[in-house]
Amino acid sequence: MVCYVCAQSGERSEAVAICIICGMALCKEHLVREELPVWEKLHDGLVERRQELPARLPRFLCGDCHRALHQPGA
Numbered sequence: 001m002v003c004y005v006c007a008q009s010g011e012r013s014e015a016v017a018i019c020i021i022c023g024m025a026l027c028k029e030h031l032v033r034e035e036l037p038v039w040e041k042l043h044d045g046l047v048e049r050r051q052e053l054p055a056r057l058p059r060f061l062c063g064d065c066h067r068a069l070h071q072p073g074a
């Protein structure tokens with residue numbers, strides 16, 4: 001598969017990832033890799049606490065979806 005962003009500007013780059021939101025194929029120049037923290041709920045008597053686990057959940061996004069998710073006020 002060819003990177004969609006590169007293809008729009010007439011270039012051809014081998015895609016190495018797919019955006020999980022829009023499904024766009026992305027080369028390594030255009031992908032955005034995010035790591036989301038994973039939380040575990042702990043019940044501590046009546047109180048519920050959250051603890052961040054050591055391993056994070058990686059995901060690939062394109063630039064547009066990354067901007068949309070991280071826009072101010074979102």
Ligand SMILES: [Zn+2]
Pocket residue numbers: 003004005006007013026027028029030
């Ligand atoms: Zn590209």
Ligand SMILES: [Zn+2]
Pocket residue numbers: 019020021022023024061062063064065066
């Ligand atoms: Zn996307």
